[in-house]
Amino acid sequence: MKITILGSGTMVPSLERNSSGILIQNAGKISLVDCGYGTLHQLLRLKINYQDIDRIYITHNHPDHIYDLIPLLFACRYPLAPREKKLEIVAGPGFKKFFDRLLKTYNGWVTPKTYAVEIIEQDEETREYEGLTVTTKKVNHLPISRGYRIIDEQGKVAAFSGDTDTCDAMIELGKNADLMILECATPDELKIDGHLSPTPAAQLAQKSQCKKLCLTHFYPPCDLTEFRNIVARTYTGELFFAEDGMEFQL
Numbered sequence: 001m002k003i004t005i006l007g008s009g010t011m012v013p014s015l016e017r018n019s020s021g022i023l024i025q026n027a028g029k030i031s032l033v034d035c036g037y038g039t040l041h042q043l044l045r046l047k048i049n050y051q052d053i054d055r056i057y058i059t060h061n062h063p064d065h066i067y068d069l070i071p072l073l074f075a076c077r078y079p080l081a082p083r084e085k086k087l088e089i090v091a092g093p094g095f096k097k098f099f100d101r102l103l104k105t106y107n108g109w110v111t112p113k114t115y116a117v118e119i120i121e122q123d124e125e126t127r128e129y130e131g132l133t134v135t136t137k138k139v140n141h142l143p144i145s146r147g148y149r150i151i152d153e154q155g156k157v158a159a160f161s162g163d164t165d166t167c168d169a170m171i172e173l174g175k176n177a178d179l180m181i182l183e184c185a186t187p188d189e190l191k192i193d194g195h196l197s198p199t200p201a202a203q204l205a206q207k208s209q210c211k212k213l214c215l216t217h218f219y220p221p222c223d224l225t226e227f228r229n230i231v232a233r234t235y236t237g238e239l240f241f242a243e244d245g246m247e248f249q250l
């Protein structure tokens with residue numbers, strides 16, 4: 001499974017850090033974990049066609065994690081190249097209702113015509129998707145928020161937090177993972193409820209015993225040199241700070 005960071009940023013527009021999005025390439029299939037604004041442009045930079053996306057795993061419905069769904073759905077209606085293959089969207093319970101309202105808001109303009117969208121609401125359970133075993137748990141951000149643990153056919157494990165504060169569920173999702181991509185939104189002194197900062201992020205990662213930790217979702221005040229010093233005091237695995245375009249081959 002190959003994993004590429006498409007967006008290591010947040011709700012704050014930035015030329016260096018796109019809003020949240022992660023690409024998973026496995027067994028010829030293309031999946032995303034979240035698709036915040038700018039995700040489709042990031043895919044173009046990697047020469048990946050938006051038409052080829054098979055599935056999107058959504059962590060929650062804040063705009064910086066889902067907003068490129070709208071331009072994606074609209075582009076799939078481009079009359080000279082209408083999408084034909086099914087698009088699957090996996091998300092927490094309640095997403096289908098949200099999605100239907102979104103389609104209604106656009107008065108039919110983004111409603112699929114030539115292809116099917118399947119919304120799969122996954123609560124706290126494990127399902128198989130074309131070579132990937134995917135476990136979800138509720139994480140500590142919004143009621144709809146789900147973190148993911150994704151295992152490929154070789155047994156390689158990646159965990160994705162989306163936005164979350166400290167929680168046992170994320171420790172379990174990241175247990176002995178080959179890679180955990182964990183949010184770390186602010187410095188400790190500016191910590192916000194529902195988000196992590198270096199000290200709690202390091203504690204969570206150390207409890208999970210993940211082999212590689214990639215911190216992401218950095219608001220502008222984040223000083224990553226300082227973050228490295230703080231996190232390395234507690235977390236003993238291999239530590240990365242996400243940058244747009246960063247790749248992991250598991």
Ligand SMILES: [Zn+2]
Pocket residue numbers: 010011020062064065163217
């Ligand atoms: Zn966010």
Ligand SMILES: [Zn+2]
Pocket residue numbers: 060062141163
């Ligand atoms: Zn959020």
